[in-house]
Amino acid sequence: MSNSIIEEQTSSNDWQKVSSWALLYFVVHFSVRFVKDGLLNLLPMFVVFVTQVENKLFWAQVAGGIALISLLVYSFLYYLNFKFCISSDNEILLNKGVFKKERLTLKFGRVQNVNIAEPFYFTPVNLVNCIFDAAGSVSQEVVLPGVTKDYAQQMRKQIFAFKAQQQEEIQSTEQSEAETTENRLSISNKEIAKFGLMSNMAILAIAAFAPFINLIVDFLEKQIIAKVEGFYEQELGMLASAATFAMITLIVLLVLAAVMLSVIMSLIRFYNFELYFKGQKFKRIAGLLERHQLSMSMDKVQSIVIKQNLMGRLLKRFTVECLQASSGGLVAGVAAKQNKQTLVLPVLNSEQVDSVCQWIYPWFNSKKLAFKRAERALLYKNLGFYALLPSALVLGFCFIADINTLIGLGVLVVFSGLVTLSYQRYGYYMHEDNGRFYMVVRKGMIGVHYRVFELYKAQSARSISTYLMRKSGLKSLYIQLASGFAFMPYIKQQDADFIIDFTIKQIESDTRSWM
Amino acid sequence: MFNNQQIMDLPAHSAISFKSLSDKALLHTQLNWLTFYIPLIGVLIAVCYFNEAFAESAQTYLLIGMPVLVAVSMLYNMVSIRLQGFAVRNHDIAFKKGVIWQQVTVLPLARVQHMEIHQGPIERKLSLASIKLFSAGGVSADLQISGLTHDDCKNMRQFVQNYRQDDTAPQAVLVDE
Numbered sequence: 274m275s276n277s278i279i280e281e282q283t284s285s286n287d288w289q290k291v292s293s294w295a296l297l298y299f300v301v302h303f304s305v306r307f308v309k310d311g312l313l314n315l316l317p318m319f320v321v322f323v324t325q326v327e328n329k330l331f332w333a334q335v336a337g338g339i340a341l342i343s344l345l346v347y348s349f350l351y352y353l354n355f356k357f358c359i360s361s362d363n364e365i366l367l368n369k370g371v372f373k374k375e376r377l378t379l380k381f382g383r384v385q386n387v388n389i390a391e392p393f394y395f396t397p398v399n400l401v402n403c404i405f406d407a408a409g410s411v412s413q414e415v416v417l418p419g420v421t422k423d424y425a426q427q428m429r430k431q432i433f434a435f436k437a438q439q440q441e442e443i444q445s446t447e448q449s450e451a452e453t454t455e456n457r458l459s460i461s462n463k464e465i466a467k468f469g470l471m472s473n474m475a476i477l478a479i480a481a482f483a484p485f486i487n488l489i490v491d492f493l494e495k496q497i498i499a500k501v502e503g504f505y506e507q508e509l510g511m512l513a514s515a516a517t518f519a520m521i522t523l524i525v526l527l528v529l530a531a532v533m534l535s536v537i538m539s540l541i542r543f544y545n546f547e548l549y550f551k552g553q554k555f556k557r558i559a560g561l562l563e564r565h566q567l568s569m570s571m572d573k574v575q576s577i578v579i580k581q582n583l584m585g586r587l588l589k590r591f592t593v594e595c596l597q598a599s600s601g602g603l604v605a606g607v608a609a610k611q612n613k614q615t616l617v618l619p620v621l622n623s624e625q626v627d628s629v630c631q632w633i634y635p636w637f638n639s640k641k642l643a644f645k646r647a648e649r650a651l652l653y654k655n656l657g658f659y660a661l662l663p664s665a666l667v668l669g670f671c672f673i674a675d676i677n678t679l680i681g682l683g684v685l686v687v688f689s690g691l692v693t694l695s696y697q698r699y700g701y702y703m704h705e706d707n708g709r710f711y712m713v714v715r716k717g718m719i720g721v722h723y724r725v726f727e728l729y730k731a732q733s734a735r736s737i738s739t740y741l742m743r744k745s746g747l748k749s750l751y752i753q754l755a756s757g758f759a760f761m762p763y764i765k766q767q768d769a770d771f772i773i774d775f776t777i778k779q780i781e782s783d784t785r786s787w788m
Numbered sequence: 789m790f791n792n793q794q795i796m797d798l799p800a801h802s803a804i805s806f807k808s809l810s811d812k813a814l815l816h817t818q819l820n821w822l823t824f825y826i827p828l829i830g831v832l833i834a835v836c837y838f839n840e841a842f843a844e845s846a847q848t849y850l851l852i853g854m855p856v857l858v859a860v861s862m863l864y865n866m867v868s869i870r871l872q873g874f875a876v877r878n879h880d881i882a883f884k885k886g887v888i889w890q891q892v893t894v895l896p897l898a899r900v901q902h903m904e905i906h907q908g909p910i911e912r913k914l915s916l917a918s919i920k921l922f923s924a925g926g927v928s929a930d931l932q933i934s935g936l937t938h939d940d941c942k943n944m945r946q947f948v949q950n951y952r953q954d955d956t957a958p959q960a961v962l963v964d965e
Contacts, residue, residue: 362949372909378949379902407901575925598924732923733895733930736801739888755924773894774798780896781879787899788924 288356288368295355295419297394298402299348302418307344347371357417359428363435365405367415379415382439383407385598385788387429389422401425405432440786455551456632460620464590465543468619469536471584471592498523543619550632555595555616569616571633573597573788575756576726579626579639583719591626593618595633596756598788634725636706642713644700650745651763652696660688694718701750701761703772710779712752712772714759724759729783734773738766752776755788801894804882806873812914813935814869819910821861829854874933876947881921883931895931897951899923905941917941921948 326332350371358366365384367377388404395401403425405415417425498519505515544561553571578594585591595616618629623639630637668681698717703710710728715721735751742748748769749762761769832850836843868887875882880896904920911917917938920929936944 364949373906376905376945377902378945380949383901732899732925733893735891735893737886737889737891739890743890753923753926753930757925770800770802771798774800777801777880777894777896778798780898 288358290356291417292400292419294395294398294400296348296352298418299351300344301394303344303348365415377415379405379407381432381435384432387432389425395419403428455549458548458625458629460546462540462544464620465539465546466536467588467590468543469539470532471582471588471590472535472539493523548618557616567616569595569597574633575730576724576754577630577633579723581721586720590620590622593621593626593629598755630725634711636704642702644702644715647696647699647763648747648765650747652693655692655696656689660685660692663688691718699762712759714761724757726754728776728779729785730754730787731776731780734776736769736773801882801892804875806875806884809869809872809935810916810937812916814866816910816914816916816935817865817869818862821865825858869935876944881931883933893931895921895923897948900948903945903948905945907938919944
């Protein structure tokens with residue numbers, strides 16, 4: 274064991290404390306957390322401070338001092354309570370917490386990756402943070418701060434050796450049926466440009482400019498709108514409506530610029546797109562500035578998502594995403610895409626969608642999926658809550674404000690249409706192929722979204738019902754996956770119960786590795 | 789094509805007999821809520837004491853509204869705790885909860901990534917604890933069961949840790965308190 278780890282014997286396990294340098298990590302960690310999570314909550318207090326308090330400098334110093342002392346004391350207490358243990362059952366046990374004591378257990382088999390991070394403040398003392406990444410919730414990775422690099426590497430070796438041993442055991446019992454033929458798909462750059470039209474990549478770029486939005490608006494107002502307005506007034510003689518025309522011109526230009534930006538970003542990301550599928554493995558090569566090669570084993574695919582938004586419907590193109598286990602939640606899903614953990618296949622036509630999906634699910638044929646729809650009660654409930662109620666509110670507002678009450682009727686028609694479209698999209702389909710069971714869940718409104726997955730890869734299953742639903746013999750079904758979830762509202766109670774029981778049986782009886 | 793006929797005897801989750809939470813679970817929930825209401829009432833009293841204009845306009849409503857709000861919360865907690873229940877089966881843990889939206893969640897032990905036991909100050913005083921079970925991909929814990937005895941939590945953790953999917957029988961037995 275390294276010198277920096279102080280061993281402490283207990284009756285059953287060797288509980289260890291991390292190096293005292295780890296105190297630095299805790300101070301930095303809690304400072305960052307305070308800035309990220311706490312500052313926003315303190316905003317109302319800050320407003321009161323700015324508007325009400327007289328001797329601001331003095332009280333700011335007092336508050337800062339108290340915050341600093343609290344941070345140091347809390348970090349010290351956290352350090353004192355922070356103990357870990359590598360048990361003989363190949364688990365990492367962690368005791369932590371100050372006010373709320375926590376015991377965290379992470380089995381070696383569940384560890385996805387062991388990362389070694391070397392923060393700048395540990396460089397002089399040659400220590401690192403050993404991060405055990407589990408496929409659990411986003412905040413649930415285990416970090417051992419302030420351990421030596423040798424110890425971290427030894428831990429990594431130990432865990433990977435354990436996982437490799439497990440994998441060998443699985444492989445020896447399963448017959449490997451590796452595919453020898455190679456399937457190939459390439460997408461022309463013209464098609465990739467269409468993805469730019471379909472996707473919202475420009476929004477990501479625009480989001481980067483969000484902090485400077487006031488400056489940009491000021492600049493546009495002074496430099497562009499004024500000049501365009503002048504042009505309309507002088508050249509075309511439109512005095513009365515020059516300002517309106519200038520504004521419309523600017524909006525059209527901005528939209529065009531956003532679309533162009535989106536197309537360029539798509540080309541940078543997917544230029545000369547090539548996809549290969551051989552021996553149960555995907556390999557994708559794409560990119561303009563950097564040719565990025567992504568490999569993904571078919572076993573790692575948790576679910577396939579087939580999406581088509583409004584633009585996609587007009588262009589008759591779909592986007593297919595092969596999703597791996599993410600650390601949970603929307604944020605982690607986005608992070609997974611950014612970290613290239615998700616295989617994105619842009620702008621496929623329906624034949625290409627079928628052929629790519631058939632590489633993984635040979636039975637898949639989008640035209641032969643006989644979906645079972647949600648019960649009508651869902652339509653009635655949604656019409657009541659999302660069409661009638663808002664339109665009644667709008668009608669009431671129009672009546673009070675003395676505006677044309679037909680607006681309320683318009684809202685009712687539009688919202689009813691959207692609710693009906695959404696109701697019609699909901700559907701699920703189950704399929705058996707060679708003793709394996711699959712589920713396809715469809716949802717959407719104007720666009721459409723399919724999620725295809727093998728039942729045994731599900732993580733948990735849940736039924737949800739209200740009093741009225743139970744009276745009508747209905748339930749909603751929620752299946753948690755390692756990459757997102759499948760939700761099917763308002764289906765017959767016996768169907769929901771059967772799917773839950775069957776899914777649970779698949780999970781519990783199938784010994785194949787799910788990740 | 790998948791056939792939704794009765795082809796085998798599936799263990800039905802709807803037939804699970806759920807075990808109630810600890811006897812002190814209700815007391816814990818009520819105390820938890822009181823730790824929210826008492827400071828709130830204190831702040832309102834202070835505001836009324838220092839701001840006469842506010843006191844004049846709101847005092848009557850607050851004198852009627854706050855006790856009603858607290859009473860409704862307490863009643864809601866009573867119903868909520870009564871409707872909660874958990875069951876540990878050979879291969880999974882089931883938990884039901886919810887007053888308006890009733891949920892039954894079944895989490896197979898083979899999918900548990902890790903778990904946590906929490907004990908807040910009130911829980912420590914009442915010898916209670918909460919257990920959180922995490923699977924992959926969830927936003928937060930898949931199952932969070934509060935109001936269990938600390939021993940129940942530890943037994944459950946041991947049971948999950950000892951679980952092996954290929955075993956037909958569980959390795960450990962959950963001890964009823």
